[in-house]
Amino acid sequence: MVSTSTPVCDFGLAAPDFLLPDADGRQHSPGTLCGPAGLLVMFICNHCPYVQAILPRLVVTVRELQALGVGAVAIMSNDIEQYPQDGPDAMSALARDRAFSFPYLLDADQSVARAYGAVCTPDFFGYSSALKLQYRGRFDASRKEAAPPDTRRDLFEAMRLVALTGEGPREQTPGIGCSIKWRQD
Template sequence: MAVSPPVCDFGWTAPDFALPGTDGKTHRLSDIRGPRGTLVMFICNHCPYVLAVRDRLIRDARDLQGLGIGVAAICSNDASAYPEDGIEGMRRVAEELDLPFPYLHDEDQSVARAYGAVCTPDFFGFDAGMGLQYRGRLDASRKQAGPPDLRRDLYEAMKQVAETGHGPAEQIPSMGCSIKWKDAA
């Protein structure tokens, strides 16, 4: 079932984290932070919504890094229920796709909970001061990639954040598979 996150809570401060990456290093939010903003993406390896836009997501991340936006992706799915979303599957995907950003594993799901992430993909775009400015979609794609000329909503919003410090007032939420939460103990 498709899930959409809530609207952007402008100015909400990004929670800090320290997570292991597919590169074998531990990454903190301060390591990822860009001089003109930061994009934290919650994705996974198996969601059809993520798979449909993976190439566009990588393209936009590279382009945003060129504008001074730091980028990281986090996988928070329950790897015991979805083994392909465990660290080994993440390493394989990061290598195969030559991801230009750290791909981080949130095994205990504490970071997803702290951010209020609800789906994959779920995008959190912050200004240089780490205040939330964008919580929208990548583009109008859904389970299948849309036409190549779709408006690049995420890219345009974060470009605006890099240039002005403010995200667009009107934002269309992302849509995707729900995060696969572990059973409560």
């Protein structure tokens, strides 16, 4: 399991467009997912210990951000032939078991991860309501284990700022996680 960290935020970069299905076959795009105060795009997967460590708090954080007008989506881009535990049935089960309040989409051909420049799970992209990048950082100080409950909530604080002002913090700490499992074509 290779871990990697995210690059710095390229402020103002437009969100790449996509059209991906959820488990029920409904199609989603950045335009349909964006809330009045912005959009949080999260690249996650089921098996990654970095994702597992934050998942309970991530679900709560997303609900708090949605209350502020921030839309959210999770995208799974790993090669499901190599990692069947990240496949559609497991994705649906995780979303149901954790009561996701956001769509969990499968990027089967990995084109969306490539368009975004996603490098790991979790990888967070926070956009303004104009779908301009304002955050590319970590969830919090968690690694393969959850950080203490009183840890600074980097993602929440950044996206709250985006919701209130349209701009993210100028200082951001890169995220870290398991590398995306690219298909070997």
